[in-house]
Amino acid sequence: MIATTCAVCETDTADREVYADTLSADAATSQRFSARRTPDRVHYRMVRCDNCGLLRSNPILSDEELARLYRDSSLTYEDEVAFARRTYGEYLLRCLATYAPDIELGSARLLEIGCGNGFFLEQALASGFHDVAGVEPSLEAVQMASPSVRGRIVNDIFRDGLFAPGQFDVICAFQVFDHLPHPNDVLKTCREALRPGGLALFINHDVGAWTNRLLGARSPVIDIEHIYLFDTDTMPRIFEKHGFEVLDVFPVANTYPLHYWMKMAPVPASWKTKVIPALKETGLGRMELSWRAGNLGLIARNPQVTL
Numbered sequence: 001m002i003a004t005t006c007a008v009c010e011t012d013t014a015d016r017e018v019y020a021d022t023l024s025a026d027a028a029t030s031q032r033f034s035a036r037r038t039p040d041r042v043h044y045r046m047v048r049c050d051n052c053g054l055l056r057s058n059p060i061l062s063d064e065e066l067a068r069l070y071r072d073s074s075l076t077y078e079d080e081v082a083f084a085r086r087t088y089g090e091y092l093l094r095c096l097a098t099y100a101p102d103i104e105l106g107s108a109r110l111l112e113i114g115c116g117n118g119f120f121l122e123q124a125l126a127s128g129f130h131d132v133a134g135v136e137p138s139l140e141a142v143q144m145a146s147p148s149v150r151g152r153i154v155n156d157i158f159r160d161g162l163f164a165p166g167q168f169d170v171i172c173a174f175q176v177f178d179h180l181p182h183p184n185d186v187l188k189t190c191r192e193a194l195r196p197g198g199l200a201l202f203i204n205h206d207v208g209a210w211t212n213r214l215l216g217a218r219s220p221v222i223d224i225e226h227i228y229l230f231d232t233d234t235m236p237r238i239f240e241k242h243g244f245e246v247l248d249v250f251p252v253a254n255t256y257p258l259h260y261w262m263k264m265a266p267v268p269a270s271w272k273t274k275v276i277p278a279l280k281e282t283g284l285g286r287m288e289l290s291w292r293a294g295n296l297g298l299i300a301r302n303p304q305v306t307l
């Protein structure tokens with residue numbers, strides 16, 4: 001296991017243990033590192049940095065082990081993809097309308113970090129983007145991508161050297177940022193890959209949302225996949241540290257059918273296996289509900305002038 005430091009303060013001197021780990025010897029399986037799996041309350045020891053309030057896992061698996069787990073992870077999105085695609089697509093268009101009204105989509109390039117099977121890349125192309133690219137560590141996810149985007153996905157961890165400086169107008173990351181062992185490296189690389197004036201749109205968990213605070217260790221965000229857990233205060237701080245101009249931080253409303261919300265709810269797994277398949281067959285279970293379920297969005301700009 002590898003010790004971590006606070007990603008905002010880059011120190012471990014202000015650590016306070018918040019949750020003891022719940023790891024067993026067989027905890028680190030690629031199934032557990034698969035997107036949208038049913039939460040099972042397996043997590044590392046979690047500490048809070050008393051300087052800045054950032055919550056993080058410490059210690060964690062090595063970079064090599066994490067890379068292997070994500071490479072072998074499977075795609076368990078199933079029918080949720082269509083809903084996520086619509087939600088993220090709407091937030092992207094709203095972000096562009098507000099902060100880049102003059103953008104020429106016909107010549108614009110978008111990068112998505114952690115693009116899974118590329119469902120959002122398809123959405124971006126449908127919205128009129130000239131070109132899209134994705135980075136995704138899961139081999140299975142890339143293999144399952146539609147032919148229209150598969151060739152545009154790099155099967156790798158997002159890192160330095162994959163793209164040319166200033167290549168993108170927009171960089172997106174959806175439910176990815178809290179999974180990264182080195183968020184500072186990612187933001188540095190992100191800023192280099194964005195053209196001056198380019199926008200970053202990140203959506204991830206807000207550990208400070210009332211739902212997550214209320215549930216504490218029972219919240220699905222307290223999970224082995226999450227290394228740094230941000231809130232509306234620490235998220236802009238880490239972006240500003242890398243010279244981004246933070247334009248907005250906002251609560252995200254996700255729309256999913258009721259049966260998906262039940263899957264993520266903090267109720268016993270035995271209950272879920274009985275109720276959810278039945279719920280999927282009913283009109284009630286398929287009813288779409290929009291809810292601010294404890295996610296935050298951040299929009300930042302790569303300033304025209306190097307800071």
Ligand SMILES: [Zn+2]
Nearest residue numbers: 006009049052
């Ligand atoms: Zn800190």
